[in-house]
Amino acid sequence: MTMTKTDxxxxxxxxxxxxxxxxxxxxxxxxxxxxxxxxxxxxxxxFAINRGELVAVIGPNGAxxxxxxxxxxxxxxxxxxxxxxxxxxPTRGNPRIGYVPxxxxxxxxxxxxxxxxxxxxxxxxxxxxxxxxQNDRKFALAALTDVxxxxxxxxxxxxxxxxxxxxVFLAExxxxxxxxxxxxxxxxNLDIRRESELLVVVNEVVRSRKVTALLIAHHIxxxxxxxxxxxxxxxxxxxxxxxxxxLTDESLSSLYGIRIEVLHDSRGNLAIVGLEDxxxxxxx
Amino acid sequence: xxxxxxxxxxxxxxxYYPFMQHAYExxxxxxxxxxxxxxxxxxxxSSFAAHSLSHIGFAGAAGxxxxxxxxxxxxxxxxxxxxxxxxVLSPKATYRDVSIGTVLAFMLGLGVLFISLYTGYATAAYSxxxxxxxxxxxxxxxxxxxxxxxxxxxxxxxxxPLLFASLDExxxxxxxxxxxxxxxxxxxxxxxxxxxxVQVVGVLLVFSLMVTPAAIAQQLAKRPRRVxxxxxxxxxxxxxxxxFVAFYEPYPVxxxxxxxxxxxxxxxxxxxxxxxxxxxxxxxxxxxN
Numbered sequence: 001m002t003m004t005k006t007d008x009x010x011x012x013x014x015x016x017x018x019x020x021x022x023x024x025x026x027x028x029x030x031x032x033x034x035x036x037x038x039x040x041x042x043x044x045x046x047f048a049i050n051r052g053e054l055v056a057v058i059g060p061n062g063a064x065x066x067x068x069x070x071x072x073x074x075x076x077x078x079x080x081x082x083x084x085x086x087x088x089x090p091t092r093g094n095p096r097i098g099y100v101p102x103x104x105x106x107x108x109x110x111x112x113x114x115x116x117x118x119x120x121x122x123x124x125x126x127x128x129x130x131x132x133x134q135n136d137r138k139f140a141l142a143a144l145t146d147v148x149x150x151x152x153x154x155x156x157x158x159x160x161x162x163x164x165x166x167x168v169f170l171a172e173x174x175x176x177x178x179x180x181x182x183x184x185x186x187x188x189n190l191d192i193r194r195e196s197e198l199l200v201v202v203n204e205v206v207r208s209r210k211v212t213a214l215l216i217a218h219h220i221x222x223x224x225x226x227x228x229x230x231x232x233x234x235x236x237x238x239x240x241x242x243x244x245x246x247l248t249d250e251s252l253s254s255l256y257g258i259r260i261e262v263l264h265d266s267r268g269n270l271a272i273v274g275l276e277d278x279x280x281x282x283x284x
Numbered sequence: 285x286x287x288x289x290x291x292x293x294x295x296x297x298x299x300y301y302p303f304m305q306h307a308y309e310x311x312x313x314x315x316x317x318x319x320x321x322x323x324x325x326x327x328x329x330s331s332f333a334a335h336s337l338s339h340i341g342f343a344g345a346a347g348x349x350x351x352x353x354x355x356x357x358x359x360x361x362x363x364x365x366x367x368x369x370x371x372v373l374s375p376k377a378t379y380r381d382v383s384i385g386t387v388l389a390f391m392l393g394l395g396v397l398f399i400s401l402y403t404g405y406a407t408a409a410y411s412x413x414x415x416x417x418x419x420x421x422x423x424x425x426x427x428x429x430x431x432x433x434x435x436x437x438x439x440x441x442x443x444x445p446l447l448f449a450s451l452d453e454x455x456x457x458x459x460x461x462x463x464x465x466x467x468x469x470x471x472x473x474x475x476x477x478x479x480x481x482v483q484v485v486g487v488l489l490v491f492s493l494m495v496t497p498a499a500i501a502q503q504l505a506k507r508p509r510r511v512x513x514x515x516x517x518x519x520x521x522x523x524x525x526x527x528f529v530a531f532y533e534p535y536p537v538x539x540x541x542x543x544x545x546x547x548x549x550x551x552x553x554x555x556x557x558x559x560x561x562x563x564x565x566x567x568x569x570x571x572x573n
Contacts (some may be wrong), residue, residue, distance in 0.1 A: 110327075120447060
């Protein structure tokens with residue numbers, strides 16, 4: 001395998017799709033800044049995300065990737081600037097957003113079966129009892145089938161592996177038929193095979209349901225074949241664009257403050273050299 | 285009174301006595317409520333909070349005895365105030381233990397003071413600590429029934445949101461559920477359930493009705509509704525059987541209740557282990573993953 005350094009973009013990266021006339025802006029940020037107690041996490045971010053895009057949110061730990069999700073979920077207010085989602089400011093509990101938070105810990109004694117959690121994704125907001133409605137059960141099974149996890153429906157949550165759990169969480173987020181999916185580090189703790197399996201599922205869901213998905217990840221490479229857009233958050237700055245625009249030597253080097261080279265092999269696979277090697281320095 | 289093999293005539297004989305009637309009435313309400321609320325206690329891993337609430341209730345019951353009113357009023361007052369302040373002071377379950385323990389120690393100290401000030405019989409403390417179901421008055425039975433109905437109505441209203449917030453708090457919050465208020469509602473449910481359960485098994489043994497039946501049920505079923513039904517059934521069987529045996533034997537009811545539920549627990553653990561070892565070999569290695 002020969003590696004040649006080039007600034008052009010290889011076939012491994014999804015080319016920007018057609019004309020942008022039919023693409024509807026679903027999230028827009030203008031000079032957006034966010035912080036806690038006066039400390040700015042990142043600022044001066046302006047970007048737009050179109051309907052149906054698969055977007056990777058990438059950057060070192062503590063850079064404020066999850067903070068972006070909290071803004072979109074309406075759990076946190078911008079310090080400065082303007083953020084609009086569905087052409088309105090974010091509101092908490094928006095049913096058009098599905099969310100899979102980052103899980104540090106799954107209770108291994110939770111004997112509750114997966115289907116019940118997915119059902120709650122549909123009916124968990126409803127007060128009172130509905131003893132006879134089985135709608136949520138039907139939709140939950142359909143969502144589990146969509147993510148290739150129908151066989152997990154009756155398995156206890158506490159017994160599932162990391163990859164299986166992520167599928168169940170994805171179904172839980174999808175069951176209410178959202179237009180935007182926010183996935184916080186779904187790939188962490190997965191081995192390479194499970195990682196690519198899950199990405200195939202996410203990609204299928206995004207394309208078949210026309211969902212817009214934002215996915216926080218540590219490594220860009222496994223995502224490259226599926227990405228429409230990248231959001232890089234590092235050093236208090238946010239860089240966004242098509243992978244072809246952002247994944248260049250100049251762009252990455254200036255963002256991370258270290259020398260990074262973007263290499264392509266003969267088959268068009270992309271290797272970002274420098275980023276993976278030094279990632280440990282960015283992580284706490 | 286002697287035990288015969290004719291259970292029907294035994295029951296007739298037992299229920300001939302008003303104190304046994306009251307015990308069965310209150311015990312039944314408590315078992316149903318504890319079985320249901322206990323499910324959420326186990327699901328939310330709040331058994332320490334439930335345990336502590338009953339101890340906080342000890343101070344309330346002792347204070348009530350000091351002022352010559354029924355201990356259950358003192359229990360209700362102290363546990364509801366204690367429970368809601370626990371929920372307000374530390375909304376995230378993870379950090380709750382230390383603040384609960386601190387409040388708990390203070391309240392137990394208060395209870396000791398009340399008991400020492402109380403010049404009545406020393407048995408008052410004993411019955412608060414270990415339960416006095418055979419001495420329950422008809423007024424207390426009525427109060428237990430009302431409290432039980434309030435809990436059932438409240439659970440029916442918050443059932444799905446509380447279940448969601450207990451299983452997956454972050455997503456429930458992002459979906460706009462008032463997880464903070466649900467946390468307070470949950471603690472109030474535990475407070476009231478604990479207060480009436482103390483009459484049956486006492487402050488020290490509330491665990492046996494509030495946690496153990498639900499823990500047993502969780503071993504046996506995977507769907508919330510089934511777990512709740514099994515939990516209630518175990519609590520009911522335990523209470524009924526405990527009262528039944530205690531009628532013939534000169535030992536405390538709470539001893540029989542705690543022993544019976546412990547046997548159920550051992551059987552469930554054993555049964556569960558046998559079922560698991562018979563299932564696909566791969567299941568176990570995955571479970572430890």
